Amino acid sequence: MDIFISKINYVLYFVLFTLGFYAMMAKNNFFKKIIGMSIFQASVILFYVSMGYKKGANIPIVPESHNVDVNLFANPLPHVLMLTAIVVGVSTLAVALSLLQKIHKEYRTIEEDEVLNLMEEE
Amino acid sequence: MLEFIILLILVIFAFLSLNVKNLFTASIILGAYSFLTCVLLSKMLAVDVAFTEACVGSGVSTVLMVATLCKVGFKTKD
Amino acid sequence: MKIYYKLVAILLLFFLISLTFDFPVTGDLTSPANLNVSPYYLENSVKQTHIPNVVTTVLADYRGFDTLFETSVILTAGIALILILFKSKRQKYSFSNLPRTTKGTDLVCQNSCKLAMPLMQLFALYVIAHGHYSPGGGFQGGVILAASFIFYAISFGVPNALNRFFKNKRQMLAYLGVLIYAGVGALCVILKKKFLEYVALKDILRVSDEMAHSYGVLFVEIGVALTISIIMFACYVFLATGNSFDDENL
Numbered sequence: 001m002d003i004f005i006s007k008i009n010y011v012l013y014f015v016l017f018t019l020g021f022y023a024m025m026a027k028n029n030f031f032k033k034i035i036g037m038s039i040f041q042a043s044v045i046l047f048y049v050s051m052g053y054k055k056g057a058n059i060p061i062v063p064e065s066h067n068v069d070v071n072l073f074a075n076p077l078p079h080v081l082m083l084t085a086i087v088v089g090v091s092t093l094a095v096a097l098s099l100l101q102k103i104h105k106e107y108r109t110i111e112e113d114e115v116l117n118l119m120e121e122e
Numbered sequence: 123m124l125e126f127i128i129l130l131i132l133v134i135f136a137f138l139s140l141n142v143k144n145l146f147t148a149s150i151i152l153g154a155y156s157f158l159t160c161v162l163l164s165k166m167l168a169v170d171v172a173f174t175e176a177c178v179g180s181g182v183s184t185v186l187m188v189a190t191l192c193k194v195g196f197k198t199k200d
Numbered sequence: 201m202k203i204y205y206k207l208v209a210i211l212l213l214f215f216l217i218s219l220t221f222d223f224p225v226t227g228d229l230t231s232p233a234n235l236n237v238s239p240y241y242l243e244n245s246v247k248q249t250h251i252p253n254v255v256t257t258v259l260a261d262y263r264g265f266d267t268l269f270e271t272s273v274i275l276t277a278g279i280a281l282i283l284i285l286f287k288s289k290r291q292k293y294s295f296s297n298l299p300r301t302t303k304g305t306d307l308v309c310q311n312s313c314k315l316a317m318p319l320m321q322l323f324a325l326y327v328i329a330h331g332h333y334s335p336g337g338g339f340q341g342g343v344i345l346a347a348s349f350i351f352y353a354i355s356f357g358v359p360n361a362l363n364r365f366f367k368n369k370r371q372m373l374a375y376l377g378v379l380i381y382a383g384v385g386a387l388c389v390i391l392k393k394k395f396l397e398y399v400a401l402k403d404i405l406r407v408s409d410e411m412a413h414s415y416g417v418l419f420v421e422i423g424v425a426l427t428i429s430i431i432m433f434a435c436y437v438f439l440a441t442g443n444s445f446d447d448e449n450l
């Protein structure tokens with residue numbers, strides 16, 4: 001139980017992950033699926049950045065070049081990878097929203113079961 | 123301790139955003155979710171990532187969603 | 201059917217929680233993530249490049265190849281969005297033929313746009329230029345620049361914004377951004393070094409080794425900011441109007 005308390009932040013990241021994943025599978029509205037994708041991506045970003053945190057450290061901006069004590073600065077590598085991830089996430093969101101508009105133009109609805117019924121009728 | 127409180131509020135916001143009936147409200151709550159993520163990231167000393175998440179997540183992303191919703195309609199059944 | 205989805209989600213949650221027993225505690229100084237390559241970046245980045253912000257150095261110098269393809273992903277997403285919403289009739293994209301509407305939306309929006317937009321653009325250029333010394337860089341500055349264009353489009357109407365910003369096919373500057381990035385790399389190859397090895401620029405610019413790295417990172421960030429700002433504004437325009445520029449709305 002002690003271990004569980006000290007790692008409660010990982011558990012909450014995984015709860016967010018599962019919420020986003022369930023929303024992408026089970027929600028009927030396409031826009032709610034896109035919201036689920038966004039929640040899902042934010043939880044993964046939080047998880048990675050939490051790996052770069054060092055207790056008692058400062059932000060990774062190094063003012064001088066001699067005798068750099070590595071334990072005084074946060075780990076910069078997860079930050080760099082997550083910068084790319086955020087920007088790719090917003091690009092995916094833009095393409096998903098354009099697909100949503102196209103579906104609405106064609107079928108006049110954005111509920112998944114109505115779209116599937118209309119597709120079967122054609 | 124602060125991290126734990128912010129994470130709990132994040133889970134509540136995520137759950138709320140997925141269950142309201144009005145899609146406009148859902149996208150605004152997602153903007154608030156993005157802002158809380160930014161605060162948590164800067165608490166974890168990732169200031170570049172927090173800056174990007176604030177600009178992109180609760181700025182451009184919310185605007186793009188609301189712009190699409192004006193074309194598509196705000197009502198939803200679930 | 202939904203009960204199966206709930207079951208799968210709960211099983212996934214328990215599986216992931218069972219993995220947390222192995223993870224290091226957050227904040228541990230000796231966790232494997234903090235021990236292998238990161239000490240090298242933290243110790244040697246200021247010595248080799250004279251840039252205090254280690255995240256910018258790693259993004260544009262040590263892992264510059266990654267960032268090149270990330271910029272091209274953004275460009276490709278913009279092109280994909282335009283192609284998805286493309287109309288099948290032959291449509292001539294000459295934005296200067298659109299009717300200039302003088303009525304936009306609210307008076308409050310218009311006046312605050314007139315006050316705030318130059319400050320937003322100045323701040324965006326500040327963030328791009330100071331990526332070396334403070335949090336910021338090409339991505340964040342490009343998105344703030346795009347946000348200023350979007351603010352103008354919301355206050356004054358999309359045709360007015362397109363007449364101001366996308367006259368004479370100025371949106372092709374988005375391609376120029378990726379070309380600048382890849383061009384800096386190609387210039388390094390032409391000067392007989394490897395791709396994106398910024399030391400090659402020291403003969404052209406006549407500076408020391410470390411300042412050549414610093415200038416290389418600056419040029420590359422300018423390219424990224426150019427691409428991102430134009431693509432984000434184009435995404436807003438195409439999503440808000442649904443690619444029908446005759447009937448006007450937001």
